[in-house]
Amino acid sequence: MTQQTNSSSDSDFARIIVSYRIDPSIGVKPEIIAEAIRTEQTIEFPFDLAPTWIQNNVVGRIENIDGQVVTIGYPIGVTGGGLGQFLNVLWGNVSLLNGVRIIDLQLPAEFLADFRGPRFGVAGLRSIFNAPTRPLLCTALKPMGLSPEELGATAVTLARAGFDMIKDDHGLSSQPWAPWAQRVKTIARMVTEVDADSPHHCVYMPALNVPADQLLDAAHQAKEWGAGALLVLPGLAGMDSMRVLADDPELNLPIMSHPSFLGSTVVNPQQGIDHGIVFGTLMRLAGADISIFPNYGGRFSFSQEECETVAQACAASLGEIATIFPSPGGGMTLDRVPEMIKVYGTDVTLLIGGALHRGDLFSNARQLVEAVAPL
Amino acid sequence: MTQQTNSSSDSDFARIIVSYRIDPSIGVKPEIIAEAIRTEQTIEFPFDLAPTWIQNNVVGRIENIDGQVVTIGYPIGVTGGGLGQFLNVLWGNVSLLNGVRIIDLQLPAEFLADFRGPRFGVAGLRSIFNAPTRPLLCTALKPMGLSPEELGATAVTLARAGFDMIKDDHGLSSQPWAPWAQRVKTIARMVTEVDADSPHHCVYMPALNVPADQLLDAAHQAKEWGAGALLVLPGLAGMDSMRVLADDPELNLPIMSHPSFLGSTVVNPQQGIDHGIVFGTLMRLAGADISIFPNYGGRFSFSQEECETVAQACAASLGEIATIFPSPGGGMTLDRVPEMIKVYGTDVTLLIGGALHRGDLFSNARQLVEAVAPL
Numbered sequence: 164m165t166q167q168t169n170s171s172s173d174s175d176f177a178r179i180i181v182s183y184r185i186d187p188s189i190g191v192k193p194e195i196i197a198e199a200i201r202t203e204q205t206i207e208f209p210f211d212l213a214p215t216w217i218q219n220n221v222v223g224r225i226e227n228i229d230g231q232v233v234t235i236g237y238p239i240g241v242t243g244g245g246l247g248q249f250l251n252v253l254w255g256n257v258s259l260l261n262g263v264r265i266i267d268l269q270l271p272a273e274f275l276a277d278f279r280g281p282r283f284g285v286a287g288l289r290s291i292f293n294a295p296t297r298p299l300l301c302t303a304l305k306p307m308g309l310s311p312e313e314l315g316a317t318a319v320t321l322a323r324a325g326f327d328m329i330k331d332d333h334g335l336s337s338q339p340w341a342p343w344a345q346r347v348k349t350i351a352r353m354v355t356e357v358d359a360d361s362p363h364h365c366v367y368m369p370a371l372n373v374p375a376d377q378l379l380d381a382a383h384q385a386k387e388w389g390a391g392a393l394l395v396l397p398g399l400a401g402m403d404s405m406r407v408l409a410d411d412p413e414l415n416l417p418i419m420s421h422p423s424f425l426g427s428t429v430v431n432p433q434q435g436i437d438h439g440i441v442f443g444t445l446m447r448l449a450g451a452d453i454s455i456f457p458n459y460g461g462r463f464s465f466s467q468e469e470c471e472t473v474a475q476a477c478a479a480s481l482g483e484i485a486t487i488f489p490s491p492g493g494g495m496t497l498d499r500v501p502e503m504i505k506v507y508g509t510d511v512t513l514l515i516g517g518a519l520h521r522g523d524l525f526s527n528a529r530q531l532v533e534a535v536a537p538l
Numbered sequence: 539m540t541q542q543t544n545s546s547s548d549s550d551f552a553r554i555i556v557s558y559r560i561d562p563s564i565g566v567k568p569e570i571i572a573e574a575i576r577t578e579q580t581i582e583f584p585f586d587l588a589p590t591w592i593q594n595n596v597v598g599r600i601e602n603i604d605g606q607v608v609t610i611g612y613p614i615g616v617t618g619g620g621l622g623q624f625l626n627v628l629w630g631n632v633s634l635l636n637g638v639r640i641i642d643l644q645l646p647a648e649f650l651a652d653f654r655g656p657r658f659g660v661a662g663l664r665s666i667f668n669a670p671t672r673p674l675l676c677t678a679l680k681p682m683g684l685s686p687e688e689l690g691a692t693a694v695t696l697a698r699a700g701f702d703m704i705k706d707d708h709g710l711s712s713q714p715w716a717p718w719a720q721r722v723k724t725i726a727r728m729v730t731e732v733d734a735d736s737p738h739h740c741v742y743m744p745a746l747n748v749p750a751d752q753l754l755d756a757a758h759q760a761k762e763w764g765a766g767a768l769l770v771l772p773g774l775a776g777m778d779s780m781r782v783l784a785d786d787p788e789l790n791l792p793i794m795s796h797p798s799f800l801g802s803t804v805v806n807p808q809q810g811i812d813h814g815i816v817f818g819t820l821m822r823l824a825g826a827d828i829s830i831f832p833n834y835g836g837r838f839s840f841s842q843e844e845c846e847t848v849a850q851a852c853a854a855s856l857g858e859i860a861t862i863f864p865s866p867g868g869g870m871t872l873d874r875v876p877e878m879i880k881v882y883g884t885d886v887t888l889l890i891g892g893a894l895h896r897g898d899l900f901s902n903a904r905q906l907v908e909a910v911a912p913l
Contacts, residue, residue, distance in 0.1 A: 199837065206681035207707055208892045217683035221715075241682065244711025244718065245749040247774045251709055251798050255774075258801030259832050261839040306581035307616065308592035332582055334626055336619025340596075343619065374620040375778040376754070399622045399630075401776035403750040423626050426633030427802045427810045435802045457634050462574065464636040517583045
């Protein structure tokens with residue numbers, strides 16, 4: 164993807180700037196770690212044995228060392244080959260080091276120009292759902308174990324209540340109780356029927372938790388059956404597989420990313436990648452229109468501050484790449500909505516699942532729809 | 539993939555048994571965490587609201603709580619849909635919790651029967667390289683920045699010296715200095731020519747660090763050009779994408795897995811998944827014939843004990859799934875070979891890269907070949 168002419172100067176091309184915070188407890192000086200990282204993520208070869216032009220034009224450059232924070236600039240040519248190789252430069256082998264965490268990432272325009280990013284983003288989704296300012300509403304079909312018809316009946320109730328998006332629980336794959344094709348076809352038909360009779364637009368979003376060689380076909384098949392958006396698990400399918408779905412002009416459906424399997428990359432404060440970079444910047448590069456992450460105070464361990472960095476990264480300037488909706492979920496309840504609007508603002512997709520089922524599903528759902536309608 | 543009849547009894551089907559160690563410092567009782575995990579990884583729904591048959595047949599069952607270790611048994615039907623959903627049950631949402639680490643995994647025969655695993659494994663590779671007992675030898679083409687012809691010339695030297703496998707450095711994708719097709723075609727041709735004139739069989743193993751929608755075609759194209767094995771990055775491409783390559787009967791090439799981007803899942807002692815499960819068990823399920831991981835005492839942070847658990851998991855009984863070669867790499871040097879054989883035994887693929895280039899490449903390589911030949 165990235166193209167760049169071979170050059171013998173070290174200053175005339177754009178660089179990807181990555182800042183790593185080094186945990187002092189590992190007992191190695193930041194200067195030493197910086198030298199290790201800049202070669203590890205590029206040539207994986209003794210620096211002194213590399214030809215001079217490779218030392219200058221391929222190996223990462225130490226841009227700055229400030230206390231425990233080291234900043235490396237990688238020539239964008241190193242990331243040639245697409246999103247996978249970019250992620251490999253960012254975090255491939257360094258992921259195997261303890262005590263190193265990426266806390267900042269700056270991507271030059273020349274690099275970003277190779278990425279379409281989300282096809283819809285905030286503006287596109289607001290247009291689809293005729294919702295110029297309010298939060299969008301999404302819920303998940305559950306519990307696993309129900310038949311396609313039972314899940315479909317739940318979807319119909321939620322569609323009638325006025326939800327924008329009704330997604331499969333991300334664990335719905337192709338279990339014996341609701342095989343993939345049967346489930347997606349049934350629910351898509353049922354939601355499409357409600358949608359045709361309703362003033363409010365609602366879409367069914369099947370989970371593309373399917374074998375890798377079936378991913379693209381499953382997405383197209385789901386669209387043909389009436390699905391209006393797609394739920395993707397990039398931590399399992401691969402970030403670049405999500406990018407392929409977003410880039411597909413024939414598919415042309417909004418994509419919601421689920422954080423399954425990605426947790427270890429963010430939850431250790433001394434290692435990994437900052438929450439905002441993973442669930443904001445990287446998800447945008449990989450084409451998600453909505454990025455799910457676990458809300459603070461729910462079933463998981465993210466702090467309010469960490470969640471806010473995700474929302475900030477979803478909305479930050481990133482070349483021509485559209486802004487996207489953060490979607491804090493995981494144990495959300497109706498009574499937390501005002502607080503969440505206060506924290507996230509209205510450019511948010513509220514994701515509420517199990518809690519809607521305690522009491523009457525329709526009236527709980529309706530209450531939420533009415534709460535966000537005036538926003 | 540997994541099929542199972544719906545049943546109202548909770549004891550007549552096989553279960554996947556996962557043991558999680560809970561970090562006491564998170565301050566939540568193991569009993570509470572066990573209850574959370576068994577629903578989180580299955581129905582993601584309030585347990586008391588689920589129908590009784592789902593409580594009994596879909597939700598994970600607490601098999602045991604022993605101090606800080608909780609063991610959950612998941613009905614195999616829950617993993618229906620393939621490797622991705624299995625990984626999602628194992629570690630999907632739990633990955634977002636701090637202080638939880640998978641330390642043991644038991645897979646029943648009924649589950650394993652759905653996986654082919656590695657196509658070659660230890661026995662298959664020993665046959666290919668006519669190496670009944672000795673360690674196999676692999677090296678990486680580097681540094682990034684060289685042209686296809688320069689990389690090819692290095693490959694020729696290593697092939698003549700008697701290496702079994704010559705792989706691309708995993709960061710070689712499609713950089714401007716050596717675009718993917720040009721590089722793979724050139725090196726494959728050069729190695730094939732040496733191989734034709736040599737009594738010792740040597741294969742070129744290109745890195746499939748390519749866009750997701752080009753992965754399968756790239757593998758077939760590489761084979762057509764003469765590649766004899768494939769390097770896959772499952773942490774970026776997705777574990778199930780590697781499984782697709784391994785399962786492809788037309789492709790029929792050995793696969794080596796690279797740990798890029800997977801580090802955070804193992805390096806934090808209080809969170810993640812044990813080294814042996816990730817780089818042994820999961821890589822075998824996903825079809826790798828050789829699993830690379832960072833050797834102790836090299837550039838990374840794995841302990842000797844952690845490395846030994848990887849080797850043990852590569853060799854352990856796993857239904858009908860073949861045993862595979864562990865491949866400790868990352869900063870290996872010639873003088874460590876005797877020690878490594880002592881630790882890993884001879885069912886190992888020694889991976890040595892940059893160190894061969896200090897001094898004369900051919901004689902360094904030859905020295906290694908001669909050191910392992912009598913083993």
